[in-house]
Amino acid sequence: MAKVLMKGNEAIAEAALRAGAEGYFCYPITPQTEVAEYLSKRMPEVGGMFLQGESELAVANMLFGAASTGKRVFTTSSSPGISLMQEAISYMAGAELPAVIINIMRGGPGLGGILPAQADYFQAVKGGGHGDYRTLVLAPSTVQEAVDLTMLCFHLAQKYRNPVMMIGDGMIGQMMEAVEFPESYEEPPLPSTDEWAATGALDRKARIIKSLFLDPVGLENNVLILEKKYQQMIREEVRCESYKISAENKILIVAYGTMARICQTAIDELEADGVSVGLFRPISLYPFPEKEILREATRKNIKSVLTIEMSMAQMMEDVERAIQGRRPVHFFGRSGGIVPTPEEVKEQVLKVLSIKRRTAKKK
Amino acid sequence: MPGITIDKNQCKGCELCVRACPQHIISMSKEITVRGYFYARVHDPSRCIGCRICALVCPDVAIEVHAHGLIFELFEY
């Protein structure tokens, strides 16, 4: 298929259809509403189900009910809406249901603003709702990657029978880029939904889809089953990418999503000025690429690590945890919808380098 | 003859059937179940008319009703 120019939100919608999504539940919120508008036209064309619910709370629970049928279903929203969805996400994790939730993040807290941010990192990666559970979290940095990861989300949701989240800052949703959809979509084999979906108790025992375990031993057992899946995710689903990592680097930048792209521009420009910087970009935020970051950060030539986010040192906690104190970890970030410029990134890199030099001289 | 069977293991002793029976032939037992409460029983089965009212009001589906012939037709609700 030839390349087409698409807005991130539309591309995500189309990708979901290509990945076999049969049901979509939504509630309008900027900056992701184009997904809903696009699917209101396209879903009926492909014989799928489109429904605008009365609130994000209801929408996420419709997703819960719809996921129980074993069909591929998803929703999209933005930060305040995702907060309202946490209830059902926790329940779906507890009941082991596959669902895809896409968050096109805006600035917070509260109603915040509508400009791009990455401030829902903790919410996505550390659980968000109540209880002992995790959601698998992927973060694209281009519209094309948003397409690829959206399709992957549906596969992973089915593979693990767990909610899978994709988080993109508003820029990912709103910007236009040329994208290409695969001619045909083939997935590795998945376990049959016949084993668990609610399809009617015909020639089999009735099934109960639930997250309620009043007996603490039963509940702990369920948590341990989930934990086993999360350990498998850590083994099999870590995804990351590096940019211009070399033995010349003095600093390693860690950034994801749109922020990583801005860092790439800064890195190119710094390179032209004779400053060598490498970029490590986590693509999966849960599981976080801990080993991979540790390996890159503890190369002999790397003196310090700089985490850059469109949020206030949220991912930095995971970077620090990964690096285990073996390199100093610096932070730079803007929030509230302000997107750092490549200039600002360059400035920060030079600042960190000078800190290093000063401390070296003192010794 | 119409008649009822009360499953004492299903019965929770709420006495709603005792209250409802138009023939007043159900009462509470003098002995307790293994779980430790008095249960409903029929003290005069010969007067049962098979009306099913006891079964209708029983919240625990502890009562089975048997009937035949005309009585069966009469109470086909």
Added chain:
Amino acid sequence: MISLVKQHRLPTFSKSILIIVGGYGSGKSEVAVNLSRQLVNAGSAQVAIADLDIVNPYFRSREASEQLTSLGIRTINPTGGQHYADLPIILPEVKGAIEQRQGVLVLDVGGDDVGARVLSSLSGSFEEGAYEMLLVLNGNRPFTADLDGCLKMINDIESSSRLKFTGIVSNTHLLEETTAQIALDGLELARQVSRRSDLPVAFLSGLKEIIECDEFDNVDVPILPLERLLLKPWESSAGDE
């Protein structure tokens, strides 16, 4: 006055109101902003641009307002905190500017029939024959990739705006991946649409680097070279170098 294009004819207009409408992501805002600059360069005394995009939260012409103001262009946008609001704010100044008809007014309208609906509320202010309404066409967008899609777009926008198109702008592109061929294929689509809709191709627009190629020497419609003013954050400082 600097002519950026070799021997090409730049678009000129006799009307004082230029309404730039089109499908979502057709490149309307970029066209509107560049057209305003071009009008100033061509010597128009008073140029004003109004951002009527109430459907897009980002990448609206208001983001270039600083640059435009510095060129002496009057920008009519919500300001202050409302600059970034996703509220459907139409300033009363817009209606005033349409009715006053001083200089040239460029209206940058939101995408699709949904975005063009805003014109309907202002339709009483437009004098018949006093405006140009231009459809910006990008053949690389899913809903305007073929003739039928484009004709549907014309129909939908005309009925939601209650205004009639007067011309077509061929703006087929694929952002940084645009080639001369892509732009020329787009022009072919625009011509087909023109034949079926009876609307003239008002001009071809495209990135300066592309349409300055020799392939465009024999193009028989006016050409508006575009310089990208609405940039993505990682593009901004790279462009400075």
Added chain:
Amino acid sequence: MAVDSKTVFDRPVTLRDVVTHYCPGCTHGVIHRMVSEVLDELGLRERTCGVAPVGCSVLCYNYFDTDFMEAPHGRAPALATGFKRMRPDMIVFTYQGDGDLASIGMGEIIHAANRGEKFTTIFVNNAVYGMTGGQMAPTTLPGQITTTCPMGRDTSLTGEPIRIAELLSALATPGYIERVAVHTPAHILKAKKAIRKAFTLQRDNKCYTLVEVLSTCPTNWGNTPGEAIEWLDENMMKYFPLGCYKDYVEPEGS
């Protein structure tokens, strides 16, 4: 017993042969039995999925021998919507109490009803929060004592009880809404008819259906089961008049 006698009243197949957790005299059991009988009679068990609420009937999935989902508090109509939209060929019902449906889940029930989602709601109204131990519900009667209105419900502070059947009947879309009670044999028979009608309409893909059932809570009302029956009759019946509030009408030309 005579040889020719038949069993004319027995446990329905859909109702599992287990002892429920409900307190003695709680009429949830009667409602469970009627829903099960209807599913048996209409032959729907094998293609039914129920949605359990949060409340006393939270564990009802252990009693019905059908597929079941356990919803968050108040969200059963949202789950039912999602499920039924994906599987319109299946039969879906929510079983909800007054706290679940009329308080925390008010938004979901109104919108599901108003969209005309083709599932059935069994709304059990006993005027009190049972599960959490007898707190005030949206349907608690004026003056009724609960643990969070120990002096009796003061309507000047908490408003009048919500009449769900009337409220939802004000919407144009829902097709069938009836209020019934289960405190006497006659009422039980009428209730069964209403439940049967609701599931029949759903089976025929007609409309949204809701049956509000006035039910008892001897434990939290502080009554014996017998007194609870009387309390329902004397108090709830006055405030919540029984009847069919919205009857299904075939659209013209169909």
